Structures are given as structure tokens and as C-alpha cells.
Amino acid sequence: MPDFKLNCPLPLQYQHVVMAHGGGGRLMQQLLGTVIRPAFANPILDAQHDSAVLAINGTKLAFTTDSYVIKPLFFAGGDIGKLAVCGTLNDLAMSGAKPLYLSCALIIEEGLAIADLQRIMASMQQAAQQAGVLLVTGDTKVVERGCGDGLYINTAGIGLIAEAVNISPAHIQVGDHIIINSDLARHGMAIMLAREGIAFDSHLQSDCADLSGLVQTLLADGLDIHCMRDLTRGGLASGLIELACASHSTFDIDEPALPIHADVQSACEILGLDPWYIANEGCFVLFVPATQTEQALSLLHQHPLGQQACVIGEVKQTHPQGLVTLQTAMGISRVLDLLSGEQLPRIC
């Protein structure tokens, strides 16, 4: 009889930051929760919303910042410049703010073609102009060759929140419907397929877009939005789990209702990736009272960025730690959890 030797590796503790710490998953949450947030703890930061909401002399402002480290700099459907503007506009929009002003800090790697930089700046200006915002301050640094991926961009933004608007995870209520504006996973898969070593051909384009105009339309029509979240790195799963935790709720999601295009689905399946965790850049979820769902869908469907909008779930009940459950097509309920880090293409 063969003698089976049971074995196990030693447990690993990370002493250095790894890529997974930036992946939008559990390791990133751990880094934020144990190292970064505790250094600055205050109620505004602890609200953990896309933007900080500040009350200054009776005026509500949203203030946010984001950094963009994407590779390649130019991709199907956009570039790092467009992303840097739209990403920050979207973060402001998720608090219900009308974006007003942006800053931009550039960290340029020695050797970047000036023509490429010009193209990216033009792209940023175009996106800002279309959104009606001004880029009013900035900074430029150059680092040695090998110390950056061509270009890193940080943008910060401020926007104005109307008096009556109160949008945050704390306002999520049991019974709210969860609506998504668009189909999933296009940005992340468009980037992944272009990677060296993967290299598939497709017409997939990033869904990178400024959502602030759409959000202002919803608010102008008097829609009572309780919360919104744009679904970036970590995908729909991370967005929902973070909100469930922040609002101490259980969200119940109808898996078959999720809009996913055939080519995106295919790309995910070839590489063994789960579309729930793939980055988006033009996709957001909103929480509205059930009585307003029809109005919300009608408004979304009239806008180019909301034509595929649909209800994907509801806020079922309160829950101390927050929980997201999926009802699968087979009628089984399963728990949605964060990944440890980045999803990697698999063979198995």
C-alpha cells in the first residue's frame, strides 16, 4: 500500500507590499485598515465613501483624489489621461456632487515621448471640457528611467453638493432596490486581452466614461438616491461588499440579472476570470427606494450611459458585518466574498 505523507507549506506573512495589496481585494482592505487609515483616523475619512463630504460655511463640498498607474498608457477606448479625469469626476458624482475643478499631478518617467504626453494632455482637456470642469492646478515631476511605467497621474477634484442631497452608505435602507447602469467587466478585460503573453484580438473597448452628467440628470428629476458607488478596481463584487459592510446590511443579488456582453463573458471564461471582480470605468450602482425604481430606470434608459440599466438586487435586511448573497440561475444562494488580491488567469 502506498504510504501517503501529509504535508503543508509554511504560512506566509508579507513583509513587503505585493501587487495584490493594490488589487481592490482583501489584502488591500487589510493594508488600508491596519496601516493607512489608522494613521489618519477621523469621522470624515471613516465614512469610507468615494469622496469626502465637507461642510464649509454652510456649503457642502465633495473632495476626492485618485491615482492612475495603468499600463499600457493607451488602450482600446481611452488612455490614462481620459481615465484620470473620468475616474475623479465619477468619484465626485457618487456623492451627488456637481464636479467643478480638478488638479493634476504628473510623475513622468524619463524617456516618455513628448508626443505621447501631448496626446494624453489633450485627452484630459477633452474629457474635462465635455464635463464642464476646469483643471486649475497641478504639478509635474520627472523620475529616472526604470522608476515608473512611462507616466503616473494623480487627479484630485472638488464639486458642489446641493443642500437637499444626502448620498452615502449610511443612507442605504432595507427594501432599497440596487440598480446598475451598464454591462460589466469591459474595462478590465479590454486591458487584460491586450497584455503581452495573453494577446487576444477583440473589439472590446474600455467603458471609461464620465458619469457625472448622468447623475446630475437623475438628481435634477428629484430622484431620491440613497447611495451610489462606481465600480472600479475589484469590480462589482468589491463595490457591493464594501457598501454592505459600511451600511451593515445584507444585499441579495439576482445573478442572472447582471448585464454582461457575450464577448466579455467569453474573454472571462477563456482566462478563467470571474466578471464580478473585473474593473469597470463607466459602470455604477445606485440604491433607491423601491417606489422610485421605475422612475430611475426610465431616466437611465434615456441616457447613452444608462441604456442597459436594470435592477440587480435589493437590500434585504440589516447585518452587523455586512453580507452579499447571490441567487444563482440554478436557484442556489451563495455568499459573495472579496478575493485576496488580483485575479490571475488560470489553467485549471
Place this chain on the structure above:
Amino acid sequence: MAQPNPYRDPATVRKLCQAIAAITTQPWRIMEVCGGQTHSIIKHGLDQLLPPEITLIHGPGCPVCVTSLSFIDKALAIAAQPEVIFCSFGDMLRVPGSQLDLLALKAQGADIRVVYSPLDALTLAQQNPNKQVVFFGVGFETTAPSTALAAYQAKQLQLKNFSLLIAHVRVPPVMRALLDAPNQQVQGFLGAGHVCAIMGYHEYLPISAHYGIPIVVTGFEPVDILQGLYLCIKQLETGKHCVENQYSRAVKEQGNAPAQALMQQVFQVVDRNWRGLGRIADSGLALNSDYAQWDAEQRFAVSTITTQEPLTCRSGEVLQGLLKPAQCLEFATRCTPEHPLGATMVSSEGACAAYYRYRR
């Protein structure tokens, strides 16, 4: 939007579950060999749709789980060389070696890249003539043909800067080893569909006959798995044992002749250590002497690396189907996907990781 896939149709799935319930009169323990089948079962919750008499045991068909600690350490030793571009399937990057995993080594500056295919690694070698490109060949007989093709093409091109670290394993010997183990409880198998697409299923006829056990070659979609289970349970209930082919749209009895021929040309059968299971005779594939020039173990002189595997985690029992992940005391406490104690928690196919993600 995505077209409805008939092999995931909920109505068909429901009907098949009802059909299984209708023929099941007593408890049965069935093992699905392949990690991809495990993933499908857990993700779609198929085991929760079955009658309580049916217990599914998740088998060792996950190359990420069973690749030995020695091979991970060899991979790390090669990848750490400054002139090397180390190419691997993504799921291997988080498998712990004795000190590190490939992802942690990448954080320290090693050039480690995820590829979709060994042929993509070959392309990288042609594009980077001043680097040594090494491909980490893990997987079963499904994947071995693609590695064989990369080796063959490297030889045709006489490519000097490409080599392969081969850790391929074979299914029939591990099935025999499982069935020979004391306390083994498996009564029927869902055979690995894509392995059989390559190798055919004639190797399983003597196994089925000798051990008196049904083996149904099965695909990966929910309808495939339930059809496979139906056929297996039907055999068990009627006291039959033979090899059947549920996955006939992709698998023929003789398998894929050109793939088998090239594998014969490139590989030799060797003994192999399986993580969690120990040494199994004739269970591995290695490059043969005609391809020694492209063998990374020889090129980088790492064949002497043999790592002693410590004795505390119960991955082995999980791999043999003797233990469900939730029965392990470390599950979801000391052992999580962020801090895995065993490979079954690292791999997204590993039974422990699948349970952690979908079942807590």
C-alpha cells in the same frame, strides 16, 4: 448580451436533479477527479441540488494543489536568476514554496509573467533574444500536449534561449493510488473530460474492471456534471461497473492520436511526488533525452533541489476525499486564501478555496 448556454439551462438542471433523485435509493460517494469540475460544482451549487444520499468528494485533479514543494522551489530558484523571464500560468503564482511564492519573488524584482499558453512563452523568447525564457509546465494530460508542442517548436527553431520546467502529472496512476489507499471511500468516479479528450478512456477500462468501480467520462458544465452523475448513480444502483462517456461531443474512445504521438516523442514517464499524497510511480511526465537541451532543470542545475514537506496541514486528506474542508480546524481560521497553509486553499480550484469563497 451573452447567449444562453444550453449546458447551463436552469430548467434542464432542475430536471436532471429530479431524475437523479428518482433513481437514488441509498448513499453513494462519488469523486469528481478534475479541479475544473470541482469549481463548476461549487460555483453553481450543484452539490446542494443533489439528494442527501449523494456525497461528492473533490479529487486531486488540480495541478496547482498537487505540484510538489520541490518544483515550486525549483521554479523560484530559476525565476530569481537575473537573466530569466519566468513564464507561468496565473494560478501557480500564489502557491507557497518553502519560503516564498512566485508573486512575492516578483515583488522583489524577478521578471515573472503570466501567460495564457506555452506558445506565448515561446513567442516571448523569440522577442527577447538576450533573455532566458523559461516556461513552467504544470497540469495533467490536457495541458501536456501544449507544452509538448512548445518543446517541439523550440527544437525545430533551435531556440537557444527557451527552456521548460516540466511538472506534468498523469491521472490513471493517481486514481489507482487513491483506490489502493486504506480507508478509501470512493465508489464511483466522474472522469476528467479534457484529459480523456487527449488520452481517450481505454486506460480506465482495467481500472474500472479491477476495482469494480464505475467511471463516467464527464464534461464541465452543470448539465454535463449532472448527466455524468446520473449515469454513475445508475450504474451503482444497478450493481454495474464500466466506463461510460458522457462527454461524447468532445471525447472519443481512442482520444487524440496526434497529441498522444507528440507527447510520446517529447516526454518520458517518470515517478513523481504529489503534494499532499506522496510519491506515485509512473505518475509524471518529464522531457526525454531528445529534448534534454530544453530542460530547464538541467539548464539551470536545479534537479538536486528536494524540499522536505512538513507534516501539519491536512491538504492530503482533503485531496483524497477523506476530509471536507470545513472539518479541518484551520479552515477559515488560521488557513485562509490570504494566508494559506496548504495548496488546496491557494488554488481557486482547490476544494478549500472553493468552499471558502462560495460557502462561508
Place this chain on the structure above:
Amino acid sequence: MCLAMPGQIISITDNNDPLARSGCVNFSGIRKQISLAYVPEAKLHDYVIVHAGVALSVLDEEDAYESLQAFEALAEFQQAL
């Protein structure tokens, strides 16, 4: 093991060496040059199962349809009992 996807062959690049034969395979809009070394019988517009950049077998669509139908019938028969 064995993450493999069906895709349709939309072009073929023949070669004197059958092991060098390849084709462009379309997976619902995603395309890649895939080795057809192991499916010498594969023709344009055939569906193949692809794993790690290599086609493993030609999908027998007729067989697929028949087996789905057969199981539908069986499942309904079982239900009726």
C-alpha cells in the same frame, strides 16, 4: 486542470508540417491564433475545444444536440414515473 472553451475556426494557416498548422479561432467575438496541430481534420467553421492555445478536439455538434435531447427525454421519463 482543463479550462477549455469552444470556439469557431474562422481562418486556417496551412503548413507543410501538420504540427505547425494554426488558425484564427473566434470565441464569441474574442479571437486568437490557435494551434491546430492536434486536429488535422478540423475545417473552416468547425467548432473546436481550445486549452492553453491549442485545439484539443473538434466539437461534434450533432452528438452534442442528440445527447442533450436524449437526456431531456430521459429526465422527463423519470419525472413521469
